[in-house]
Amino acid sequence: MATPAPPITEPDPSALTSSGDQVGPCTVCHRKTRRYGHGGCPLCSYCFADASAKWGRA
Template sequence: MSTVSPPISEPDPSTFACPSGDKIGPCGSCQRKTWKYGNGGSPLCQWCMGPVQQQWGTTVRHKNTRSQLTPPGPTG
């Protein structure tokens, strides 16, 4: 991106569109507040995602590398 990013203290604009405050977390690169969790979230703020998309293309997505936990079955 050719635009200069604002100071880290300024949140990513995605935080204003986030439906719930509990889905906001730090950017994985610069630690700026961003809509990180849930549907529509991204692990990077728009300023950190820009260079990544330039390198890898606009279809780049975050891949979940966490193992899927199985909920415990009924007891008894």
């Protein structure tokens, strides 16, 4: 069983190592996470894990 995600008020670990201009909200849960480029639509590591599980191996 996967470990539950911490509360949304806590940022994604990637946001803690990024500069302020590279941090933005996750597109699903709005948790602070690292953005990749201007206008990027990032997923935090918790939402990405859920999404990639649905995508499967293909």
